[in-house]
Amino acid sequence: xxxxxxxxxxxxxxxxxxxxxxxxxxxxxxxxxxxxxxxxxxxxxxxxxxxxxxxxxxxxxxxxxxxxxxxxxxxxxxxxxxxxxxxxxxxxxxxxxxxxxxxxxxxxxxxxxxxxxxxxxxxxxxxxxxxxxxxxxxxxxxxxxxxxxxxxxxxxxxxxxxxxxxxxxxxxxxxxxxxxxxxxxxxxxxxxxxxxxxxxxxxxxxxxxxxxxxxxxxxxxxxxxxxxxxxxxxxxxxxxxxxxxxxxxxxxxxxxxxxxxxxxxxxxxxxxxxxxxxxxxxxxxxxxxxx
Numbered sequence: 001x002x003x004x005x006x007x008x009x010x011x012x013x014x015x016x017x018x019x020x021x022x023x024x025x026x027x028x029x030x031x032x033x034x035x036x037x038x039x040x041x042x043x044x045x046x047x048x049x050x051x052x053x054x055x056x057x058x059x060x061x062x063x064x065x066x067x068x069x070x071x072x073x074x075x076x077x078x079x080x081x082x083x084x085x086x087x088x089x090x091x092x093x094x095x096x097x098x099x100x101x102x103x104x105x106x107x108x109x110x111x112x113x114x115x116x117x118x119x120x121x122x123x124x125x126x127x128x129x130x131x132x133x134x135x136x137x138x139x140x141x142x143x144x145x146x147x148x149x150x151x152x153x154x155x156x157x158x159x160x161x162x163x164x165x166x167x168x169x170x171x172x173x174x175x176x177x178x179x180x181x182x183x184x185x186x187x188x189x190x191x192x193x194x195x196x197x198x199x200x201x202x203x204x205x206x207x208x209x210x211x212x213x214x215x216x217x218x219x220x221x222x223x224x225x226x227x228x229x230x231x232x233x234x235x236x237x238x239x240x241x242x243x244x245x246x247x248x249x250x251x252x253x254x255x256x257x258x259x260x261x262x263x264x265x266x267x268x269x270x271x272x273x274x275x276x277x278x279x280x281x282x283x284x285x286x287x288x289x290x291x
């Protein structure tokens with residue numbers, strides 16, 4: 001709840017998929033006026049704050065002294081006050097939890113507003129009814145990924161935790177939403193669980209110390225992370241350039257990352273990545289170029 005004070009600066013998490021980034025929210029008259037990045041020097045001496053640094057190739061790389069929220073976070077005020085936001089429970093006018101439910105009218109009939117107490121009561125009664133009649137595993141948790149997370153009330157944790165306390169539930173087997181190639185291909189070919197990636201400890205340090213050429217294949221440091229984090233990956237791209245690492249972007253479009261960071265852009269034709277990769281591997285093997 002936003003307190004009704006003339007000007008209130010609050011720290012909050014407003015990202016999408018993960019915890020987001022820390023921002024300052026200016027509030028006046030109980031309404032959000034603006035959202036800004038948090039500057040760590042607003043109250044403290046940055047040099048006195050605990051931080052980290054990477055020393056590589058005679059250079060020192062440090063994180064920014066301010067948070068780097070993406071546009072989604074900065075514009076979160078529009079979501080809060082959007083007329084399309086569902087702000088309270090709604091129930092279909094012809095849906096009676098204790099009587100006729102008219103499933104044939106789903107998507108057709110209108111809705112009526114109900115109280116939070118009534119909504120909670122319906123949910124509790126339905127859970128009890130299903131568990132008593134069919135067992136708790138008749139309840140399917142549609143726990144989709146990439147939702148908005150909270151500091152305490154994360155939607156991915158609250159529902160499963162509740163159902164675990166009433167006997168368990170059925171979980172869906174679902175796709176990963178955004179990296180199916182890694183999720184399925186890598187885990188079955190490499191055996192890397194759970195998301196198909198290797199152990200990634202100290203990768204940034206390893207890259208800055210040892211990498212000569214980086215292939216950025218179908219990726220965009222500048223914009224991809226906006227939906228689940230901050231703009232720190234874009235900062236890394238500048239670090240790689242400063243460290244003398246050649247960045248080669250292989251992508252059909254000249255995306256933002258390629259436009260800003262690429263030493264070379266390879267405009268591959270769509271859906272020919274595998275052919276190019278096999279051709280490179282063929283040259284490596286036939287010309288004995290691999291280590």
